[in-house]
Amino acid sequence: MKIGVVVNEGPYTHQASDTAYQFTKASLEKGHEIYRVFFYHDGVNNATRLTVPPQDERNVQRNWSELAEKYQLDLVVCIAAAQRRGILDDSEAKRHGKGDGAANLAPGFRISGLGQLIESGIQSDRLVVFGD
């Protein structure tokens, strides 16, 4: 079955992104297709490669990136929510004159628009929302 996931909360402030990750992983392990994971509102904070949690603690961003690599997941970050919170890819960093090396979008994520959430709702058999 095709499942779409929405994450509305950032890591380490609320359990939502952990639950979303565990749910996504369990879905894939059961053989379901994750059509897309859409990160909205504070959820975009899951997508910064600059997080450096203590070594003996889970790394939420890296967990998502590794899962994306293993299963070729489509991890989409809402562009407006991302720009407000300083989550930029190379072209956005350049467009806003933030200088070389300012991009902080983690591997496996891409920045796109809210249309991707609507499309996920249409194309997925189920849409599951995680938030606060």
Added chain:
Amino acid sequence: MSTLHTVNKSPFDRGSLESALAHALPGDAVLLIEDAVVGARSAAARIAEVLKAAMPACSLYVLGPDLSARGIPTTDVIDGMTVVDYAGFVDLVTGHDKTQAWL
């Protein structure tokens, strides 16, 4: 058309569990996750009664990993509620026509 309702707030903090139960139709399922799992304890005074009253019409579930994260043994869970793991969560999502998160 059946719906899976997910609730993630303690029923002692917010009204989302009771809102979900008020909107759930016969045949729907309600899954308690995150802080909502504290409501699944049979010793949870008023809330246990609210959940038991909903049970004939709706099936009630609670996420086991979130119970253990909060030190609640599954033996404390209200009779008739089913403890599921994340794979069980996925089965509940696919087994109902849609999922409604009561955030």
